[in-house]
Amino acid sequence: MSTARLNAGSVTALPDDVARPGYDREGQRIGIVHLGLGAFHRAHQAVYTDDAMAAGDRNWAIAAASLRSAGMCAALAPQDGLYTVTERSGDGDRIRLIGAIRDVTVAARGPERLAALLAAPDTRLVTLTVTEKGYWRRPDGKTDLAGLLANGNSIYHHLGQAVAARQAAGLDPLTLVSCDNLPDNGRVLRDGLAAFLDHHGMTRARDWFERDWRCPNTMVDRIVPAVTDADRERIEALLGQRDDGAVLTEPYRQWVIEEDFAGERPRWEMGGARLVPDVRPYETAKLRMLNGAHSALAYLGLEQGHGFVHQAVADPVIRPVVERLMRQEAASSFTPAPGQDLDRYADALLARFANPALAHRLAQIASDGSQKVGPRWLASLAEHGHRGETAPATLTALAAWLRFSRTGHALSPDPLSGELAGLWARLGSDGIVDGLFGDGGLLADQWRPTDAQKALLQTLCEG
Template sequence: MENSSFGTPPDQRHTTERCRSLSRLSLTNLPVAPAVDPRSLSVGVVHLGLGAFHRAHQAVVTERAAVATGSTRWGIAGVSQRSTTVRDQLAPQDGLYSVLERGLGDPSIQVIGSIREVLTAPEDPDAVVARIADPAVSVVTLTVTEKGYRAAGSGLDLNDPEIQADLTGRPPRTVVGQLAAGLARRDEPLTIVSCDNLVANGPFLRRLVTEYFDALGKVPSAFETTRFPASMVDRIVPATTDADRDEAARLLSVRDEAVVVAEPFLQWIIEDDFAGARPAWEQGGAVLTADVAPWEQAKLRMLNATHSMLAYLGALRGYETIAETVRDEELEGLARQLMTDDVVPTLSPPDGLDLAAYGESVLERFANPALKHRTRQVAMDGSVKLPVRMLGTVRDRLAAGAEPRTISLAVAAWMVYVLQTPDLDDPQSDRLKTAVAATSNPTQLVDALLAVDSIFTPDLRDSTLFRELLINHATALTN
């Protein structure tokens, strides 16, 4: 879409016009318009978890789908679950923001206009429920990270104080409570798409909502026909820095406080199981399939597990970014070894996915020096990431009678990272730091963390081979 009100290209502006770099993004001062006029969009999607990943991923695909189809009914109402930061950034910018892509060449930038409303759950939880209940909304998507589901093992943590508070009737502030309250007020079915790194995330979320309704003692009729398709997402989205904001201002000639940074690669695999109307995401670059599981398992075990291992080993060696870590020949070799020796034997790849080529592409993406993905950012929330990224591989290798040597190194690196990181960023940080406080050698460290039953199941705790591997690796890492 062309519109002269968006201004002339930056290289044609006079010096005085460049003062606009001090202003905020708006439709009246952009040199290039969003691909879709955001003023034409009505809200048809609610997204829970309005962080950088969603803005660089699902919101981009949704806008591309709107461009391809001309549909204007799929604007997004985004919900920030915790802070007002995103709302405060986007509100003065008419909901507009930019995606700064950093690859091996020059960076590129695009302005996205698909987010039409921003709600902040702690400030107005009733508004969140009302949006989910809105008959014009037929799809809810989620990126709330693994810990946002408030699960314990394979089910809902009914002892979680926030879940308990929602169950007592307050305006809900947990995602499961929000979904349940919205469904209770709907006559129409809904499609709820989890986009977090959880195994079989759609069925898993359905189970959590089912257990929530069971605890309430009442199941609304709309829930019976609501669908929870599984999905798998992939794009590296590092934390935005001031340098990124400066780069975006240079490219746009206006200041964008909400810019997000991403690699050029983007993948979204979605189970084709919807209750009603939806955006034509497949025309925006997504892949719809009957079975997400093989795609999901390959990504979790190859990309995500390798990412986490590099984060822990890199942080222990003092590397600030993943790219620096991959440039360490020993660590790059261990990452490749993790995938080829331990992970690939456990996978049954989907048609069209060459696991060897996929593994090489993973390392190439991690080595992108322009992204500056911080090791400490990737290392956070290890207690919820380990079970879905690494421990399944450990079980499968042990069941096959194999020695899971490299994946055990990844787990041991997490254990040493827990021990050596004073300000551990993890939902179970208090429990973990208490567990390791009295340890004085690698054996005690391993035994103390293996005893954390919210992470390690009895089959792993009772494996002599796994324990010995962990002790050997932890000893080497602490010497």
């Protein structure tokens, strides 16, 4: 006999130790539209929103839209948007039922449904987790209008339509909250949407957007590895029900948000979010220390035959490189906020990486590397270059990515895989550094190495 499926009618049959939403779920109207129905959103922003509604905030339920893939929509719709988050640590598993998502849709299949949600009077916020490539940026940081226009289903198409529709209907402006690993993610989103509106000659809509809409910068942090079939079977055994939307994560979570909203917002701070005037020091620490170390572990670890983060960080050859990258190079490449203890932060990161209960796959981290190396490594390298320093640990990680970019895209895809393969085919190991970072190089707008950095990177690539 097959196991029953999790849904609103089966919640009472869950084990007593599964935490339930602490509010009347049916009494909450949708106040947030989310773009990007992936595991990170379900383990992060949806959890904070669940906490806010449990603390008494009303009408902040989420309507979540996948832009293309119908898989998660098909998983959550029969479950009435319900799913579980399992926090996994050495002390065991703690399972929580999340009720914040009330509606799911697929933009590519029904754009009119997403348009209606974005133009609804009750909608006050849009949150986004679409990964770096979803912002359609060129290597120089500007918006890739040609690419997104050819796509036809970008975030800017849907948000641009929402600006025009809400203006025409006399509705309130929205706050757009990017929750992706991009420096100045709110500014990137604002610039991209403004460029889209400009391109289409939507002058009135653009003026209203620039004047009244808000796009706060944010920093998000929680490790959310991909769920395996074995994980699903284990969760099903614990729940006594099948949960096709289940998420696994670590106990730690962090959300730092610029206090800049067009109107009301949920009290996300009830779940531990921090509202600050300037996100940049926290964002930079996370990008260069956590994300930078993650990418280093991914490329160095895969090269040594490791499959998971906890294996790579335990490798006696890799760990010293990652520790130096975090503590000496990344941490010294920017000015922290008052009271921001970066050495303590590095200690916490290493402990999180070493958690063997959280099977975080290196191949998952290694995907889309060309979109990640800029904020994670190149900005730090540029700062050290200005000081006349080489930053050898960061260069070691960068060389590992370069070697991986030659052969690894079948394992972890990259939007520039064709261009990178072409450079390797034409230039080989002797010319790949110049092909990327020399005059006219593919990533030259993001970093120009000093002679000493270039020489060391070239040696590392050849090795």
